[in-house]
Amino acid sequence: MLTRTRSTGLDAKRLAKIDDFLAKKYVDAGRLPGTLTMVARRGEIAHVGLRGHADIERGLKISEDTIFRIYSMTKPITSIALMMLVEEGLIALDDPVHRYIPEWRNLGVFAGGTHRIGFQTKKPERPMQVVDLLRHTAGLTYGFQLRTNVDAAYRAAKIGEIEKDGDLDGFIAALASLPLEFSPGEKWNYSVATDVLGYLVQKVSGERFEEFLQRRIFDPLGMVDTGFHVREGQAHRFASCYQPTKAGGIEVQDDAATSTFLKPPSFMSGGGGLVSTAGDYMKFAQALANGGTAGGHRLVSRKTLELMTANHLPGGVDLPALSVSLFSEASYSGVGFGLGFATTMDAAKTLIPGSAGDYSWGGAASTFFWIDPAEELVAIFMTQLIPSSTYPVRRELRTMVYAALDD
Incomplete structure (x- = not known):
């Protein structure tokens, strides 16, 4: 455990209690394999707490350089990449998506039917815009939602399998044959929208999506352990992923020794395909906390970041609404x-x-981060347990980090 608090206004004893809490409630109880908590304030790492294992079966302890599946924590990185192109005038938030994906021009909104007998659709109230992809109001979905006939159509069309074994072009073509859940802008639905953003980054930049991220974000920030697969020579640092058992324990969900993350994928998922370390992700998050810049390299401007972290839900409502x-x-x-x-x-x-204006996101394996500009605070939590809804650890972590403020 590393704790530096002299210039950060954080109480060292209270920060240490976070690790003791996680160990007692989750790690020692066999509910989580291990935890890594990293907290920074005013640009300085204030605390790094390590508990438990990266790989229980092989006795590998979790460490600062452990590599994790960050799943949907990929989404903020992809969104920043798209906004870089917005800043360069190559794409605009109110552009219709069919300008870049012509085969989506006539996408209809679900009005009835099933994938087996066919769908009835209606014309959307307005075309899908780029902003809808960024804020998940595009009318797209995930097949795992298990809620509607459109969700079922995603499963029947094997969208999830395309995301594993296909490519971005095939993914876009498959979605062209499916109806939208709702007219763009009318509702919020967690979806494959950020994977579509990865396709747009690739098409608009004229550069492969993974190469754009490497050249424009990872290399400048020194994110040497971040990518769409675990690189050669890094496998010994890769964590296994777990899932809960009915008995209240955990079992291996994705073994580090045989994981598909050990080799480059054909589908570069901007919605959930990256692996990373806490230190690497802190470099990205700290650049955002600094107003979009780090080490003399600017990702986006301060005003672009302010725009990105404002609430964009139509009507100014919150997510539950x-x-x-x-x-x-x-x-x-x-x-x-x-x-x-x-x-x-x-x-x-x-x-x-928390603070009005703090912003955050998490990943399917229970990873999480948030940035609080008002408090100059960044916190990152890493573990590997699917699904992320299993335990309220994110809520508990936020409470205890803020309880350590001492100025």
Whole structure:
């Protein structure tokens, strides 16, 4: 455990209690394999707490350089990449998506039917715009939502399998044959939209999506352990992923020794395909906390970041008011959604400490981060347990980090 608090205004004893709490409630109890908590304030790492294992079966302890599946924590990185192109005038938020994906020009909105007998559709109230992809109001979905006939059509069309073994072009072509859940802008639904953003980055930049991320974000920030697969020579640092058992323990869900993340994928998922370390992701998050810049390299401008972290939900409502999603990485009252991030609108309504304007997101394996500009605070939590809704650890972590403020 590393704790530096002299210039950060954080209480060292209270920060240490976070690790003891996680160990007692989750790690020692066999509910989580291991945890890594990293907290920074005013640009300085204030605390790194390590508990438990990266790989229980092989006795590998979790460490600062452990490599994790970050799944949907990929989404903010993809969103920043798209906004870089917006800043360069190559694409605009109110552009219709069919300008870049012509085969989507005539997408209809579900009005009845099933994938077996055929769908009845109606014309959307307006075309899908780029902003809808960023804020999940595009009318797209995930097949795992298990809520509607459109969700079922995603499963029948094997969209999830395309995301594993296909490519971006095939993914876009498959979606062209499916109806939208709703007219763009009418509702919020957690979806494959950010994977579509990855396709747009590739098409608009004229560069392969993974190469764009490497050249424009990972290399400049020194994110040497971040990518769409675990690189050669890094496998010994890769964590196994677990899932809960009916008995209350955990079992291996994706073994580090045989994981598909050990080799380059054919589908570069901007919605959930990256692996990373806590230190690498802190470099990205700290650049955002600094107003979009780090080490003399600017990702986006301060004003672009302010735009991204404002609430963009139509009508200015929060997520519970507009969401039809059975699952997302944030569902609290008082929380809105911007361009790639959940953002706190009213901390009192969340019933969790925080600040208006703090922003965050998480991943399917229970990873999580948030940035609080008002407090100059960045926190990252890494573990590997699917699904992320299993335990309220994110809520508990936020409460205890803010309890350590001492200025």
